[in-house]
Amino acid sequence: MRGIAATALTKLLMDHGHVIVQASRVIQERFGLPLNTAPADVTVKDGDLDELVVIGFPKEAGEVLNDIVSELEYVFVWKPKLNLHSVVVARVVDRKSDVCVLELPNGLTGELGNCNREKGDLVTVSIVRPPIKPWEKPRLSTSLRVIGEYAAVIYGSPRLTVSEHVRDSVKRRELLAAVTAAVMGKGVGVHLRSSCSYASVDDVVREIGFLEERLRDVVEKARGSSEPCIVYDGELVAILSLSSIAKEKLDFIRSCVVPTITRHHSLKAYGGSLSDIVDYIEVGLEMGFNSSIAYSSLQEYILSKLVSRPRVDIVHVKPDGRVLKLTPGRVELISRKPSGGYIIRLKRTLQSPGLLDGLGVEKRPGDYDEMVVETDQWFIHHNYYRSNGEPLGVYININTPPEIYPDQIKYHDLAVDIVYRHGEEPKIIDMDELEKLYREGIVTEQLYKKTIEEVEKIYKQLNKDKNRINSNNKKPNTHLEKTCTSAGVPEPGQRGRA
Secondary structure, three states: OOOOHHHHHHHHHOOOOOOOOOOOOHHHHHOOOOOOOOOOOOEEEEEOOEEEEEEOOOOHHHHHHHHHHHHOOOOOEEEEOEEEEEEEEEEEEEEOOEEEEOHHHHHHHEEEEOOOOOOOOEEEEEEEEEOOOOOOOOEOOOOOOEEOOEEEEEOOOOOOEEEOOOOOOHHHHHHHHHHHHHHOOOOOEEEHHHHHHHHHHHHHHHHHHHHHHHHHHHHHHHHHOOOOOOEEEEEEEEEEEEHHHHHHHHHHHHHOOOOOOOHHHHHHHHHHHHHHHHHHHHHHHHHHHHHHEEEEEEEHHHHHHHHHOOOOEEEOOOOOOOEEEEEEEEEEEEEEEEOOOOEEEEEEEEEOEEEEEOEEEEEEOOOEEEEEEEEOOOOOEEEEOOOOEEEEEEEEEEEEEEEEEOOOOEEEEEEEEEEEEEOOOOEEEEHHHHHHHHHHHHOHHHHHHHHHHHHHOOHHHHHHHHHHHHHHOOOOOOOHHHHHHOOOOOOOOEEEOO
């Protein structure tokens, strides 16, 4: 267990009956754990932006993944259709120079370089980089490997390598000498995993012998196959993308172990000086700081930085894992809601021509978006205008409650949106995309149900407002006017804090 969420996830997984091995010194102290040097079946660690990576033997990694998802709920889940280092029989369906296009199991295709096979031939390959996110393609190799607790034995690449995490130079030399003697002349390679740090040389050599036999079985099984198929499962690598709500759940779990400030995992993921400030405050919490005052002060500090910036980045995390940066905005106002959240209004001036997504309205340079963000809501309003102030339409993006940082606003998009042009009826778009994400297991059931609930609530409110306005024979320009005026937001042009 490694990374920002190690404390929370250690408690979560121990509560589900899992045993933590090779724990860090901090985790040992916090949980009163003796050092267990057994090799890990599963590793959980930080990935890229807001991500957790779960990697290990397929059965065990699947159990750990399910336990984490069951507790955090509001996450995107990306799992590959073919595992890391799985060995598959594939069929050549096309050839471009020395690159073969292969038909892989589970409906996937991939490309293999330096390939001189003909169309229709079967070829055995391994997945050296699995397609975890929906847009990714597999990376293939003709080097095959089987994986054990301490080592991997490799067919087609007779080299010996050692994990960089085996740092004891004496141990490295002993392992390399013993393994070299064990595989000399056999035409196989060996990679020694980090768990070798705690293993005896005899145990490592014994496992390598077992893995050699297993590798021979895999090669023979592949040679006997007449259709594309999986002959060895490899390791499961899955990625979880953590929404702001999932991070809040991690905060709560962590607070059961050590003093934890609100938004701990969100702020630590941002890194930099904010991470250091969080560490400082949490030392203070142990000494008796008032947690509410400490968090309120930090929140005010972040907002003061945000409002002073000429450009604020808008980070839009898609359900397929792509991260988009929208046209930056300038903060015009930040006001506090009675509920405790904040309303942030930004102006985004559009620079390039094209079409406004969802609205189908021509976009011209100089057009602008009055963007309204509510930190405790599952949506963001985009209110589009021509450069002369003529209203074009409203785009209500459905997303997880946004995370606010000194230079950016970030949220996880939930695919479905509500749009309406000026003077027209609101409509829900991209519901089919949300349904597809749910069927594929990328959007969890809890996140799917919450999204539907929010869409229905917003759509119902829009129609209720429209009927009320019609009955009063009054028609404001956009939903922005209705929402922001009621919240006490000043007119455009005013900038600052309220």
